Structure formats: structure tokens, C-alpha cells
Amino acid sequence: MPSLNGNQNGNKEDDFSGKKLKVLPTELLQRGGDAVKVDLQRNRLKQITGISQLTNLKELNLTRNEISDFPVEIRGLRQLEKLYMNQNNIKTIPENVFPSLEKLQFLKLSTNRLEKLPEDVNRCQDLTYLNLSNNCLKNLDPIVSLSHLKELYVERNQLTELPDLLFKNSSLTLFKANGNPLRKPPGEVCAGGLRDIQSYFSMLEANAKNFRTVKTMFLGTSMAGKSTLCRSLKEGCPVRVEEADRTVGIDISEVDWDGIRFFFWDFAGQEEYYITHHVFITAQAFVILAINLSSYNMDDQSFKDNVSFWIKNLQLKVPDSVVLLVGTHVDQCKDETEVNEKKKHINERVKAMLEMHTTNLELRRKNLEDDPSLNCEQINQIERLAEYKLKVLDFVPIDCTKNGDIDTLLTLIKKEVLNTEIFPNLEQTLPRCYYEVENDIQDLLEKDDIPEHGIVNQDVLLWKLKNRHATLDDEQLKLILQYLHRIGVIMWYKEIPELAGSVFVKPSFLISLFKTIVRHDLVQELNKISSAQLKSENALGIERKRWIKDYKEKASLSNVAIRILVRTELEKNYCITDEELIKEVVGTKKKEGSLLSLLKHFDVCLSTKHNSPLNPKANEFDPKKNWVASNPLVYEPDACLFPSYLSDNEQVEEKWESDNTEDLNIHVYFLPEIPYGFFHRLVIRTCSLYSPYWIGKDQCMLCSGNKRFLLKEGCDEDPFIEIGCKDLETSEDIQKAWRVIREIMRRLNTLTEQWQGLYQHVVSPCKAQGCEEFFEWNDWKEWLEDSGANKFNVGIEDKQTCRNGHQRRTELLFPKTPDA
Template identity: 75%
Template structure:
């Protein structure tokens, strides 16, 4: 029998969710006239014959069923106001359905297979909310004319151009279109939201010019020849690079190849720099992967280190990117046959790697589809299908001799032909208002004329004032839109989402990168040793402290803030001749204030402040009940060092504090398909430790405390890769304690889930392992993302029984396996 709940008007809400139904229940149709809301989600419905008997129905939930065709009987529900039909496999919607739904206000059709919309959908003039995300739509023309529409979601479709008329709708307040190959407006404009799109179209001229711009990233191992390639392509001839002149961190430059603008990012190859790569690697980029053919051995290890590592990371982060393999150091290979054999070996291994990747995804998808109630796993199946649809393009390897000008020219021609191929780069053309080009040109002129200092740091207010003098038709809002676009394509840097940095811009990105180089580098220990006595005295430090800084960094991955200030100040003075004390303090900070550089590194989860370990103050003000306590000696900036977790050598400290696992611990496993991204765990640890100050971090373990509860995060790189989250069972005495522990786990998982959004090529599943020893069974979380959604019900809909049994019959109280849902507690 369904769950029945009466509403205030005596009308009924009927719940048939998760009943494995293949047809509408007879008893529902018999009582049809009474129902105002019917929940039929998570069933096996393919059609809903007889639904028109529910004449008073105002809300219908049909998500997570097996519809391949839109159920046309819905047009008989003339009172319908809300329709959920998301998470099915609907490909088309016939005409003459929506004109009958005159009262429809809310329509959710996300996560289907829709290729086009019916032209008459704009007859639903009361529609306020429309979600079409995760489909295959190529145009939105049919939704133009929905005059009352306030929210429109079209993320992850196949849209290239958005209709200008859509944004003349004064009612529209929220629009999201991420994950489309957009060129008008470009994705970098849409990322700013509805207001930016409206301003874009307001500035767009009828004959607006197109620009071909490609963000190009050079990746590869250390000494693979990336810098030589970059500089040679820029000059159009061979430009040798000395070993001492190799890239440290990231170098940025521009290359123009016959009208195509390449914004080039040359990433250093040493492992120490990988933690900063995620800050700058973005979607819709062209990747050139340099491979040193002279040192390449035709074996599995050499392929993994030189090719597979990079391609797998790209598959996770930007799975629809284009990768051109370039074989370097050809002049140092034995002969032409040697080059040919290595090229064929790399090609065969890449093909096998891509084939294995797809096969693993297909197998995982089939495992979910073969489960007894596959509709419960629709989210996981859909995620995997999306991963299968991504087509990472790995182009054939081009071997070149960087010492020969002809080879450089040929490579430039080849790169040009690749980016002009519309099948490979469908959004190479960007339609932009002329003011975008003019503002960028003006910024370069301000730099050239000395109106902006050589280092390129300028306040937002100053830059806006200078630009308005040149563009009287552009107000602050439009200028900010253009600046944000230039930030997203890598021409300038403006981190307005960081409060400490919102008021300043870096119009010379290489300057900011050089600051990163000063403290995130492969030879940092040597740089610390170079600190002179005079530099130490400038910070009132001693030589014995320098020795401690070096040891702390080598063995604890901790870098003292005084050392950071000295290193960055040295870089500023050496490379840019900066002597402005105010500017130096703004960037590097002081004893009482954190500088902008550390704010950036922390924002991007590269490091976090170490705990302040000062002793208790016996002279502290006494605490009195009902009286506000005031610190006797407030510290503005407590921490004295920064921890870089990616450099930690072991887990000794964490293991000592955690002691040992207990089978009865609260314990969940978050599985990553196809694998855990490089650096993911340490970024998660930093985010989790920002919640709770008592923490200990290791190489692949992290322990934190919330009150008297200890929680452990542990990375497991086994055949199935997962992150484990545990909470000590012996510290949870009551059911209330257990639920509070689940709330802490929830906060960590929210941050984990949010962090995962930065890797488009990931699919997550969550399990609770059986607590009985020698049992390999587990309990699956089907609705874990709904539990994380604070804007929704917050339910974890995995059965409401007091006791759960694993397939082998081992039983445990539900609250030790899953958080209790609101329904379970009533």
C-alpha cells in the first residue's frame, strides 16, 4: 500500500516511490480524483496509461523510471503545476503536449537524451522554472517567448550559440550553461552568469568580429624540451634553452600563427609543481605533450612515466581535451628506425590505454544495470554514460628535431591545421564585441606607457578609472565583465572571489607566476640555504632559525612564514627590481597580516596554516558566565608557518594519534572511477582541516577532531581506489553522539563532492563495508548526494529499518551504517 498524507485541504498526496512498478497501481486510478500529488519516482515505468483519471493532479514525480518516449497522456492533466521527469532516457517530445498544460509552472527534464525541444513549449506561459541540463540539445530557440521564466538550466548540452532574444526576458533571474561548446557567447562569458551574458549581448554589434584564440598548455616530464618548443614556435626558428634556464613553475607567453592566437602556458615537469597545475589547467584547452624520445624506453614503466601519467590526469580533469604528442630530442636518437619504433610503441600503448579506459567504464555501467533494482542506480549509470561520451582526442605523435628550423616550421603548420579542424575544435571561433579587443589593447598600452607598473599589479578602481577615460560608453559593470573574461582566458588575473584580492588585478600574469615559483619549486632547500645573513637580519631572524626552516621543510613539509617573505621579496627585487615596501608587504605579508600570495595558495588548496602552538597564557582574562570574554592579547595572524601536505614523507604522526582501527567504527568508502586524481587527497585534507583546527596530516592519511570525536581520512590506492572516512566508535556513546558524528562526516563529504566537480572525468560511489570480520560484503548508498543537499530534504533514502543485514546475514543497527533519515526518527 502507498503512503498517504492528507494536506490542509483534505486532498491526498500518494507515495509509490521505489515500488518497482511497471504500470500505474489500480488503487491509485480508482481514487484518482482525490490525488493532488503523486510520487512515482524510482520505478520501472515506461508508460503511464490511465494517468488522465487524476484530474486534480497538480504535482507529478516520474524521475528515475524507464521512459524512452515522453508520456503524451500527461497532456490530459490540465491542473498540473509541477512535473519531474528527469533521469530517464527520453529522446524526443512530440508537439501538442505543452499547450494543454496551461498551469505548468515547474518542469524538470534534466538528465535525459533530448536532442531538440518541441516548438510549442513556449505556450506554457506560466512556466517559472525549467531544467534541461544533461541532455543533447543544440539550440534553445523554442524556449524564447516564455515571458514568466525565472530560472533556466541548460548545463552540459551541445549548445554553440545562445539566442539573444532569450536574454531580453526581464523575468529571467538565473541561467546556467556550463559544459557546452559555446562560441556566442564564449563559455568564459557564460561562466559569469546571467548579468554578464545580458551585458555581452547589449555590447554585441551586428558585425561583431570573430577571434580565433586557443589556450595551449605544454606538459611533459622535466627536460622533455617543452621550453625549447614554446620559444622556438614563438620565434619561428630553433631557440635552444640552457639547462639552467629551464622552466620553474609555469611560464606564460603568446604566439601568433597566421592569425590564430595561442595563449601558451609552459608547465614545469618536476613532480613538486604538479600540485599547482590544477590551478591553471582549464577546459577547452589544447594540450601539447612533449616526450623525450632519446630517453624513452619501449617498456611499460617508460610509457607510464612519460605518457600515461599525463593523459590519465587529463582524462580526469578535462576529458574532452585535445592532446598532440610531440617527440623531442630526435637528433639524439640512434637513427630514423629508432624514432619510428618508439613512435609506433607509444601509439599502440595509447590506443590500448584508451580502449581499456572505455572497457572499464562499460563494465561498471553493466554491473549497475544488472542489479536487481537498477532504477536505484540511475545516477551512477548516467554519470558513467557521460564519461563514455567524453572523447579525449590523442593525436598521432609528431617527431621533431628542435635544432632544425624546418622542423619547427612544419610543427607550426601542423598545429595550425589541427586547431582549424572544426571537428577537433568546434568552438575555435569566438564572437566578441569590439570593446573586448579594445580594452585588452588599452591595458597593454597602459603597461607599455608606464601608467601601470612593470609588475602589473593595479587596483581595480585605478584601472577602471583609466579605462573609462578611453571608453566613455562603458560603465563599471561592463568593464568588469570584460576584465573577468580576460581573466578566464588567461590574459590577466583577477581573483575577485577571494575577499583579500578582490580589489587588485594582476595584468601581467607572469609576475604572479613568478611569486608561485619563489616557494613552490623543486630546489627549495637550495634556495633556503642561499638566504644571506643580511636577509635574515632584515626579518630579525638568526642563522640557527634558517637551519630549522630547512629541517622543518625537509621532514615536516612546513615552511616558515619568515622564510616565505624572504624568498618572495628576493624574487621581487631580483626579477622586477621592486623596492616599494608597501607593495612587498601587500604580496608577502608581515607578522600581523597575511600577504596576497599566501591567500592565493590557500584558496587553491596548495597549503594551509600550521596550528599555533604557543603555551597557555596564565594572565588571560578570566571567563565569567553571561559576560562576553575578551582576549587579553589578541593575535591578528596566529600561524607562523604553512604546511604543504603534498611534500609529506610518511604517516607516522597520524598513526600515532589515531592508534588503531576498530571494526565498529563509523566507516564509509568513497570509490573513485576510474581513479583518484593526483593531488586530490591532500586538497581534500586541507579543506577538511579548515573546518576543525585540531588536525594531523600525513602522506595519505589525515586525522582531525571535532570536540572529543576523532575522524580519519585515508587514501586507498588498491585495485578499486577509494577514500575512507572513519569515526572512532568508542567515542560515540549514544544515538545522539552517532548522529552528530554523521553530521561531521556529511560536512567532509560535502567538501569532497564539491572538490570532485573540478574533475569532469570522475564518477563516485559510496559504500559502508560490513562490520563483521572476514566479510567482504558492503551496503550501498544510493541517494548519498541527496543527503548532502542542504537545500533539499537532506534524506538518506536507504531503507528505514532499525536493523540492516548484509548479503551474508550479518546484522547491525542502521545508524552504525547510515545516518538516520528524518522519516526514520518519526
Template identity: 60%
Template sequence: KEEDFSGQKLRTLPSSLLDKGKDLVKVDLQRNRLRQVNGIAHLWNLVELNLSRNELVEFPLEIKDLGNLVKLYMNQNSIKIIPEEIFPSLKKLQFLKINTNRLTKLPSDLNRCQSLVYLNLSNNSLKDLQPLVGLRRLKELYVENNQLVELPRALFRASALAVLKVNGNALPEEVCAGGLKDLQSFYSMLDDSSCSVCTLKTMFLGATMAGKSTLCRSLREGEPVPVAEADRTVGIEICEVDQDGVRFLYWDFAGQEEYYITHHVFITPQAFVILAVDLSSFREKVGFWINNIQLKVPNSVVLLVGTHVDQCEVEGEMMKKKNDIQEKVQQMLLDRRESLQQQRKNLEELEDVSLFSEQMREIQRLEEYVLDLIPIDCTKSEDIVWLQNHIKDLVSDKETFPFMEQTLPQCYQQVESTIHELVSDGDVPRHIMNHDDLLEYLQNKHSELDHEKMRLILQYLHRIGIIMWYMEIPDLKDMVFIKPSFLISLFKLQAIVRHDLVSVLGSISSRELKSENALQVHRSRWINDFKSRATLSNVAIRILVRKELQQSGIDDQEMIEEIVGTKKKTGNLLTLVQHFDVCLPTKQNAPLNPEAQEFSPNRKWEASSPVVYDLEGGCLFPSGLTNNNQVQDQWGQDNLEDINVQVYFSPEIPHGFFHLVIRICSLYSTYWIGQNQCLFSCGSKRVLLREHLTEDGDQFIEIRGKNSDLQKMWDVIKVVMMRLARLVQQWRGLYQFVHSPCKQRGCSEYFEWRDWQDWLDQSGSEKFNVSEEKMTCRNGHTRRTELLFPVS
């Protein structure tokens, strides 16, 4: 009744299969090299057929003769077109997977396959789903990662439809993410007054003094606008520019590294990034910016603009630098593309690929555009006008900007106008509103919009940068910043974005100190802690932020406390910066005692000191860390017999990644932290983490532990590696390799962990998959296995 020919590298159907004819009801032919399936019609009694992961380019015509088919798998082939008159013959077909192919359109008679309940068309190039209208029994439909710009409204009238996934199309992202319910709500708002809207969030990025502000303001005015050094951007500046029917929302980001790590608070998907490159000096790391844009801004398009052309001594010098930058960028993109292709290949070769389908889709989404570098002399009007026209041509290209033009209900623009009026009238001078209050105000103006519809509109306005509403953060979902520039001004008060923080702390008055029951001696400690440990007391942060709020005209004490916090509750602003890893929470007053007793479920645990329960606490700002002295003093010397695990990353470790590692390992102390090292303590056990960059350009994080109690040390390292693996999943395109280096002094060989993920997935104390009592490296050096791999 059933035959399994999967994974046998077949190029044609075996005669032993065809000879069984009507006796077969299920055949598995996945993971072969079939380009055609001649003779498949002989198996006319088939109920289930699996042809996934083959090399089919054409949809087999003979399948129309399999009238008893209930399940059909055609996914992960290279099929470009499906002929007509196939699906009307498959009257019993209920389940169809044809995702991950090259389909550009569907056969018009697909809707005559009336028994279909499940249909997966994801990862193709479809632009129209009209042939699906009329599938009355369809319950699940997956069309993710296609080229859809709209959906047939009649599709939502199918009462049976319960699951609809459309992420990764040129549709409003916030609507797609909400699934069927949000899609139904969105399409119910579309009416005859709906219009096509072209709105593009444009982010100006680049190193400090690269000319971003000059470029941004010149494009806004249509002529050269020189910007003095003293007038350069601090934080982020926002403006709106309308050009030939396209609305550009310009976000000019400061280039100093201390500002960079706050950018992720404001970055949203589907953006146009103009990356300024100083051709007169070329000191900045272009690769650094592009890599982080690709990892953090999904569906982005990056335009490289070479600036300061007027400061190049001769034209030949400028062209030489332009070509040099372009060559480096192209090589970097080639390396990244090859790395992603290898990662996809690794996943495709696994036994059960379906378990990694989401990860594979994420890899495919990394096909962002990086456009050729364009040199511009911002002192010449003709160059500015030319760049304006060039940008206009770019955004009108639907292949490059498939998400740019979207059809939106008229009410979207009406709600946006109402919010602008609310701000301009001065009714809300603080530019912050409680979500419920804002909702009530808007619904009084637009009574036809219920709660769900209004939520979709606010999510859209957040994505394009009109408002900031972090609904995914539980502590912030009730607060809406109806003018983002106000939130940005608050960020300027955080230690991480204040180059003059020490002097600002020194200027805190006695009256301001007394408002928090603090003394001059406390202020001195704040200054010393920031200088030596890059930490700042939450009390100091509350004083600084409260002062800024009051200077901004906010006298609502309840609102101020909600933003800055109290001694018993963290403020919303601190919650926000910690959520986006701008800073890490830390203890201020009590150094840890590595000899303290460990927690045991069978023994009452008592704190070694009452200050462990310090409610004040503070924040660690990683970019303020300049050395590893404290870590080295606590750790001491490395020993050859230390447990040593090296986790390599491809294509690279993203900027700021190491300090996120510290955060996700927070079940242990994070007291000893340096520039690129940190020391965790768990009772008498200590684990050191170091970030490395080899001479060849490989990057890895070293996990090192003392081997006094091997089993317990491996237990600690296992938790660290588990959390590290979870963190990597948030950075699309990263891949891990785990090694244990040879312990012989001077030897460069290593032992690769081939099944380290299986070890992390295990519960209890099962053995790692290593059987030898001792292991020998390629140079002949032997060590006990438990010093290299975790074993019971």
C-alpha cells in the first residue's frame, strides 16, 4: 500500500514502483533528483504523493489523472508555471504544498479544486491571488514571501478560512503580522475613497562628520545647505519632504558611536537608507554600517552616497576612493551571500527540513539591496538636483521598492491629520498621551472606527515614524509618543548619549538632590562609578530626566513619575532603553561574594548581605567601558587545563552583540564586566566570556571555566550556550560553529562540536555524543575527553 523512495538520488521513476500500479495509495519520493515523473499516472489509486525537494521545473501533467489524491507535496522544486485543466480533475484533493518554487502566477481554474482545505504557496513570486476566490472549504492559506501588493477582498468572504499568513509581501507589515483577523479588519476599511499612498521612511546614516546633515538638509531644500560642525545632529532630527507625489520622512541620525546604539529604538522595517561615506578621508567602516543595517532593518534598500567630493585634492583621488569603497562593499556582499547560501544548504541537508522552515524563510529575506556608490558635491546645486532626480527614479522602480506604494483606506490619512492637529493646537504640550485617552479622543472624531481598526492605524503610523507606540513592550503599551522628537529629546539625557555627562552630574543642585533624599557624597559616587564602571545610579537618571521634563513645560507629576519612575517602580523611559539594550540593569552598592553559598531547593537560602535587595540599582552603559582591568583582576591567569569553548560566528559578530550576551546570561552575576570580557560567578564557580577577532578575520566568543568541579562547570556553560543560541536566532543570518581548542601550548588545532545543538536540547544529565576516554588532535596531542567535551 505504501512505498518510500525518499533520499535515493533518483533521476527517473523506478520500474519497481510503476509495476505496482493501482495497489499503491501512498508514495514518498522526496529528496531525489527528479526532473520529470513520466508514468506517474499508472498509480491512479494514490491518495498521497510526496514530490518535494526534487528538481522539477514543470508541473507534471500526468498528475491530473490521479483523481483519488487527497495530499500532494510539490514544495521546494523549481516549478515556474502550472498548466490549466489539472486541478479541476483533482476533486478529492484537500492538502497542497507548492511553496518554495518559482511560480509567478496561478492557473485560473485552481478554484475548481473544491475540496481544498490546506494550501501553501509561500516563497514564490506571485502577484495575484484571484484564482483562489471561490474555494469555499479552504481553512488554511499560506502566501508568505511573494510579490503581492493587494489581496482580493472576496477572499475574506470565505467563511471557512481560519488561518491566513501573508508576511513578506508588499502589504502593510503591521496588518500582515496580525494574521487573518487584522487582514479582515483592514480590508473592511477599504472603500471607494481609498487611495494609493507613497510614503517612505528615509534614514540618513553614516559615521560622524560624514556629511549626513548637509545631505539631508540640502535634499530637503533642493539646494546646498552648509551645516557647521557646531550645528551637527545630536540624537535624531526628523522632517517631512514631499516630492512629486512621494512623501519622504527624513530621519537624520547622529553618527557618533555613542548615539548609534540608540538607533534601534527608532528603526522600523521597509525603510530607505542613505549611507553617507566621506570620500575625503574614508576613515569610517562602511562594512560596519551595511552589516548592521542588513541585520537590523528588514526589507531595506541602501544607497551609498560619497560626500565631501569638494575636499578631495584631485578628481583622480576621488574616483580612486570611490572605486576602492565600491570594490570592498561588493566583496563584503559576495561573502555574505555565499555565507547565507551555505547556511541554507546546511539546513536543506537536515533530516527533517520542516523543523527549520521558518529559519530558511528568514535567510531568504536577507536579500536586501545595496546600490552603487554615488559621489556628490554638496556645495553644487546641480549635484543636489541630480541626486533628487536619481532618488525619484529609484523609488519609482517597483522591483527595488516593492513596498513603497500601498493602497490605504482614506481613514488612515484622516487619523494622521487629527493627531497633527492635536499636537499643533497645543492641547498636549508634552506630546505624550495615555493610549486609552488617545483612543477616546480619536474615536470621538472618527466614530466609525472601532478599537481594532484604530490599533492598525496607530501601528502603521508608528512604522512610518509619525508616532512612537511600543505595544509589544508590556510596560509601555499604554503610552503613545504622538511626537517622536520629544522621545528623542529624552534620550539625549541618558548617559549613553551624553559626552558631557560628568559635568552634567556635577551641576546637579542641592535642591535636586534633596528631591530624591540624596547627598553631595552620593553625587560624587555617581561620577566616580560612571568614570570607572560605566554605571549610573537610577536615582541620578531620575533627577536628570525629571529636570528635562519640567523644563519642557510638563507639570503633571503623575506623568513625570510614570516616565522617570520612583524608588519602588522602574520608569517607562528606563524600561524602553533596557528593552532595546541601550543599557543593562545592574546593582550599585554590593560587590558580589564568590564564596557565598549556592541555592539548593532542600535548604533555606539566606542572603550574605541585606544590600542584595537594594531597590535603587543602576544602569550599565556598555559603550562607556574602555578596558578589561576589573575582569582580569578577578579572573587571574588563564590555565591550559581550563575548560575552553569557542563559539564562532558567520558572517560576523554584530556591533554590540557581546553586551547582549551578558544580558541574556543574567541568571548569574554581571558585576565584573569589561570592554570585551565579562566574568560570571555562581558560588565558587566562575565563567569568563571573551570576544575575539583573529588575524584572519574570524570572530568568536570564548567561554572559559575553571575545572575544579567538571560536571558542575559544564552545567553552567550549558546554560550560557543555550541562551547564546537563543540570542543568535534574533539576528537573522548568523550561524554558529563550536570548537574546543587543543590544550597543548602553541598548538592551533581544535576539536569541532558537530552535535552541540543536540546537547543543548537535552534535559537532565544525558551524555554528550562522545565515547572516547581520550581525544587526540591532528598534531597528536591527547587530552581527557571531559576537558574538551561535556560527558557524565
């Protein structure tokens, strides 16, 4: 029997959600004109025959059903104001439906298979909210005249152009279009939101310039020959790179070939640098993966280290990218036969790897289809992942000592880049002023109007640019600077308060500062610190030994050491003696420098104090209040902790002690795998909530009040992150703990969204000894999004029983519903 909630005047809500319905229930149709709001989500409906009998219906929710043909009968619901049709399988919408829905204000059609919209959708002039995300739309022309539209979502479709008339709509306040192969405006413009798009169209003149730009990333293991490839391609002839001159961090360069502008990003291959790669690896990129054929062994480990590690990370981070496999060091192989055998081995393994990825997704989807009412959201996520197609081009062996091989590779790259099927959004339409501002910045650098290091005050840069562009105001110039930031020409982190006033017009300079701290030979650099440098920070030689010991054993680096290393880099390699600038970058004992602000913003490290004691009286987390640490970190903390360099979990395991059956415990599974460095980024984001914490290689314990929380990366057959809590004495303690877990899961979910190719599945494992069963969380995202009470749709039973018959209190498996 459905729940009927409402007042005594017949204004009732009919809730039939999650009933596994295949047809509309008779009791609903019998209500006729009395039905005002009907919830039919999470069922198995393919049709809704009889729905037109509900003549006074104002809200209809058909989310997560099995509807493939848009129900024409809906046109009989002339009083309808809200319609939810998201997460179905609708491919087309016929004409002559929307003209009858003149009162419709809210329409959600996201996550379907729509290829086009009916022309008469513009008859719904009262529409203020429209969600068309996750479809297959190629144009938005039918909706340009919806004059009252306030919110429009068209993410993850197949749009290449947006209609300019749409943005002359003064009512529009929110617009999102990421995940489309956009050329006009480019995706980097759309990333700035509605205001950037409106500004783009206002500046777009009739003779706008078309640009072809490719961000090219050179990846591969250490000594794979990335720098040799990069520099040889740039010069157009073989360039020998000595081992001592190999890349530290990332090198950036630019080259123009036949009107195509390439930005070359040469990534260092040592593992120590991998943790920073996520900062710079962006979508719509061309990846050249260098593989050292001379050292490549035709076995599983060699393929994993040299090839599959990189491809898997790209599948997770930028699953629509294009990868060119380039075999290097051909001249060091025995003969052509060896080269061909290794080429064949790599090609076959890559093909099998990509096919296995597709097969696993399909198998997971089929398994979930057994109960679509419970797993529709998971099915949709799997289908979204299946739509991503990482393109791996044919393997090319190269002898970098031969001019002919360099020419061959150069010709191949040009050919592939100009293939519109491979690079559909290579050509982008931009207002000429975008191009002119970029050129002006380079001109200012060349004329020394901007210091050689490229750090310039935002207001000063705007003033200099306005002198050259009288027609552009501050806001328009800022939008252009943000676009240049997104494509990697400059760096301007206006979202970081400490850096909002500084523009880095030479990204290479900023990245060189990363190199001083995140590097493979850091211990050697610490050993090089001279007595004079120590004295400049009032430090002693014995402290330097302690810094090295702490870094080796605890992965923490003294802030004093950081300041010395960065100051040395600025003075030695950039001849920077401006004391104010040095302090701005390296910081002081009282204030954090811009470099540390960046490293923390990108989840590379976090501030720490050594030997922080467990504080049982620490403030508990309350989601309704701003959390204040009982023992806050006041600058200066002792050091920065780099979790990715930790080697064991001894301290965490000692503090956590053993598990017990009264602990809260959930597992968040990841398909296909947990990305490299993901867990440590999660740790950094979570530890920002609490001052008492202990971190290990793949475990972390933190405290809220006297409750201990555990984060742990694990793997049975599938990789997962475990979240646990202990020291729970009452039901009130348990519900408070769930509030903290929700904040942790929110951070985890936000982080997951940065990896487009990831899928999550949440369960609570049975705690009975030896039992491998679990309890599924089917609506965990709704719980995360709920800003009010701890609403979670698990029923009100005191206990839940697993498939093996073990019982456990519901409140230890899920947060209870408010009326439980």
C-alpha cells in the first residue's frame, strides 16, 4: 500500500517509488483528478497507460524506470508543472506533446539517449529549469526562445557549437556544458560558467579567428627518451639529451607546425613526480607514450611498468584522450627482428587490455540488470564509462638518432591531429582579442615590461593590457586570462586566496619551483645545504640531519628546509634577489608562501606538527557549525607531510588497535581501479577537518572528539577504500559518527569526479567472522546531497540480516531515517 502524505483537503502525495511496478496501479488511476503529486521513480515501467486520467496532476516523477518511447499520453496532463523523466532510455520525443504542457516549469530529461529535441519544446514558455545532461544531443536550437529559462544543464552530450541567441536570454542564471566536444565556444571558455560564455559571444566578431591548438603530453618511465623525443620534434632533427639533463618535474615548450600550435609538456618519469601529474594532465590532450624498447622485456611486469600503468591512469583521468605509442632506443636493440617482436607483443597486450576493460564493464552492467529498480543509477554509470573510448594509435618504433625517423614521426603526428574523427574539436573559434591579449603578454615579457620570472601583480597586468586594448574592460580581460590559464599559457589561481593577486605568465617558472621540493633526489639536495644557508634561517647542522631523518622515516619535510631549497633555486637559477618576492614565494615563519599554498591546494602535502597527541576533548564535528580545532595549527607548523612517500602503517595500526563488531564500517569499491595517488589526496582533504591524525602508507586514523575514524585502501578481488569508526557507546554517538562519515564521503565523491573513468559502489560488509556477505547502499549519493536531516532510505527495521543469516543492528550499517 503506498504512503499518502498530505493535508485533509485532498492535496496528497502518492508515493509508489521502488515498488517494482510494471504497470500503473489501479488505486492510483482511480484517484483521477484528486492526484496532484505522484512519485513513480525506481520501478520497471515501460509505459504509463492511463496517466492522462490524472487531470489535475502538477508533479510527476518517473525517474529510473525502463521507458524508451516518450509517453505521448503525457500531453493530457495540462496542469503539469514538474516532470522528472531522467535515467530512462528515451531516444526520441515526438512533436505535439509539449504544446499541451503550457504550465510546465521544471523538466528533467538527463541520462537518456536523446539525439534531438522536438521543435515545439519552445512552446513551454513557463520553463525555468531544464536538464538535458547525459544524452546524445548535437544542437540546442529548439530551446533558444525559452525566454524564462533560468537553469540549463547540457553536460556530456555531443555538442560542438552553442547557439549565441541562447545567451542573450537575460533570465538565464546557471548553465553547465562540460563534457562536450565544443569548438564554439571552446570547452575552456565554458568551464568558466555562464558569465564567461556571455562575454565570449559579446566579443565574438563576424570575422572571428579559428585556432588549432593541441596540448601534447610526453609520458613514460624514467629514461624512456621522452625529453629526446620532445626536443627532437621541436627542432626537427635529432637532439641528444644527456642523463644529467633529464627532465625534473615538467618542461613546457611551444612549437608551430603548418598553422597548428602544439604545447609540449614533457613529464619526468621518476615515480616521485607522479603525485603531481594530476595537476597538469587535462582532457582533450594528445599523449605520446615513450617506451624504451632496448630495456623492455616481453613479460607481464615490463608491460605493466612501461605501458599499462600509463594507459590505465589515462583511462581513469582523461578517458577520451588519444595515445600514440612510440618505441624509443631502437638503435640499442640487437636487430630489426627484436624490435618487431616487441612491437607485436605491446600491440597485442594493449588490444587485449582495452577489450578486457570493455568486457568487464559489459559484464558488470548485465549483472546489475537483474534488479534495475535498485541498480539503475549503477547501470547508468557503467553505460557512461562504456561510452568513453580511449584511442590508442598504432605503435611506432623510432631511432631518435636518425633524421628520417624524426621526419616520419612528425608527419604522422600532423596526419593524426588533422583527422577530425580523432580530434573533433581541434579547431576552435575565438574572438581575435583572445589571441591579441596572449601575444601582448609575450611582448611585455620580451620587452622586460614584466620581470623575467613572469610573476606579475594582477592589477598591474590588467593596467598594462588596458593600455593596449582600450575597448576591453577589467572583467573581459580577467575572463581572457582565465581562458589562457585553462589552456596552460599562463597560470592564475584566483580560487586560492593567497594567490588570487598574482599571475604567473611563465608556467615553466612556477613548475620549476615544484621541482625544488617534489623531486627524486631530495635527500642529496638537503645534504647540499651549506652552513651559510643554515645560518640565514638561524638553523644548525644537526637540524639538517634531523630534516633528512624525518623525511626518510616520516615523509615530512621541515618548512625551514623548504624555504632554503626554494630560495636557493630563485637566487641561483633565476638571479632573483628581490627580498619581498622571495618571501612571497618561500614564505616566512609567520606566513605561508605561495609555493606551499599551491602544493596544498593540489593535495600534494599538508601542514603537520610532529608528535601531535591524541586529544580526547577535541571538538566534535557538527555539520551545522563551522568546525574549530581544539588545538589548531597556527603558523608556523613544523613541516609539510607528503603522504605518498610513507612506507608503512605501523603508527596507524598501533593507534587504531583491533577491529570489533560494534565498529561502523563501509567499503567504497572502485571500478576499474583506484587511481595512483588517489588515497593520499583523500587523506589530505580529510585531515583538513581535524588536527589529531596519524597517516601511514595506505591507512589513516583521525579523531573527532573521543571517536576514532579509519581510512584504509584495500583490495580483496576489487579495490576499495574502507571507512570505519570506533568508540561508539550510544545510538547518539553512532548518528554523530555517521555525520562525520558523510563529510568524508563527500570529499571522496568530489575527488572521484576528477577522474571521469571511475565508478563507485558502496556496501557495508557483514562483520560476522569469516562471512563475506555485505549490505548494499543503493541511495548513498542522495544521502550525501541531503543538506538537512540524515535521510537515508533503508527502512526502520532494528536489524538487517545478511544472505548467510547473520544479523546486525541497522544503525551500524546505515544512518537511520529521521522517523525511525
